[in-house]
Amino acid sequence: MPPFLELTHVNVARGDNMVLHDINLSVNTGEHIAILGPNGCGKSTLIKTITCECYPIVQPETRVSIFGRERWDLTELKKRLGVVSAELPGKPTLHTTGRDAVLTGFFSSSTLWPNLTVTAAMRERADEVLEQIDAINLIDKPVGEMSAGQQRRIMIGRALVGSSQMLLLDEPSNALDISAQRELRNLLRKLAQQGTGILLITHHIADIIPEIDRLLLLREGRIIGDGPKEELLTAPRLSDLFRTEVQLTQRDGFHHAW
Numbered sequence: 001m002p003p004f005l006e007l008t009h010v011n012v013a014r015g016d017n018m019v020l021h022d023i024n025l026s027v028n029t030g031e032h033i034a035i036l037g038p039n040g041c042g043k044s045t046l047i048k049t050i051t052c053e054c055y056p057i058v059q060p061e062t063r064v065s066i067f068g069r070e071r072w073d074l075t076e077l078k079k080r081l082g083v084v085s086a087e088l089p090g091k092p093t094l095h096t097t098g099r100d101a102v103l104t105g106f107f108s109s110s111t112l113w114p115n116l117t118v119t120a121a122m123r124e125r126a127d128e129v130l131e132q133i134d135a136i137n138l139i140d141k142p143v144g145e146m147s148a149g150q151q152r153r154i155m156i157g158r159a160l161v162g163s164s165q166m167l168l169l170d171e172p173s174n175a176l177d178i179s180a181q182r183e184l185r186n187l188l189r190k191l192a193q194q195g196t197g198i199l200l201i202t203h204h205i206a207d208i209i210p211e212i213d214r215l216l217l218l219r220e221g222r223i224i225g226d227g228p229k230e231e232l233l234t235a236p237r238l239s240d241l242f243r244t245e246v247q248l249t250q251r252d253g254f255h256h257a258w
């Protein structure tokens, strides 16, 4: 299986500012990795570079390869790369039922517009995903009437429906209460154990589920650490990363920082 991602000498600018500097990163398909770093260090820009919403500055040595390919039809790539963030894809999603919202993952759309053709196979796959994410009870419920935790669950289904090889999560636990955070982590654990790769951006250290075994530390657009979790998820490394004293504890495979 080709690697999920290979970035070589990637520099990305947003507006007039250089945001990512000489990023070299390789992630295997099915790997579980978390990206940590202070606000504004370029974490979301890194995800947007993967999804081709941001482009690297063209230089001879620069290379971006996703699932082994350097050239992608954007619509096709979007179907294979589901990104889950704390935001919905758009306002129309609010009026879309759980099943239809999952189906929008096939089209990378905010709702099931009338011109989109849903096949029986797509419907079958959506129901399979709804079962996998324990969301059968949300099939007919409009997304706008769901709790934030339920919405996040459906958005994970939307991201998985086209391809369940890699899930990209950009601060997925934002705005979730303690119970919904726990449910989200349990769902991510289950998916990781079933073979879905996870690339997680988070400010909540407790989101780093035990299945995540690799950490990427990003500061001011540069990778300052990339390696096994047990080496990098330490109080001194986090204190250095966030330039403030961080304390860390570990319990049942989860870490907590303050």
Ligand SMILES: Nc1ncnc2c1ncn2[C@@H]1O[C@H](COP(=O)(O)OP(=O)(O)OP(=O)(O)O)[C@@H](O)[C@H]1O
Binding pocket: 014, 015, 016, 017, 019, 037, 038, 039, 040, 041, 042, 043, 044, 045, 046
């Ligand atoms: N659309 C934009 N135009 C210009 N600059 C931008 C744009 N979006 C982000 N930036 C800048 O790019 C830098 C990196 O932003 P990015 O959102 O990637 O950081 P982040 O690490 O995800 O931050 P956070 O943890 O706050 O979400 C920041 O300095 C930000 O101000």
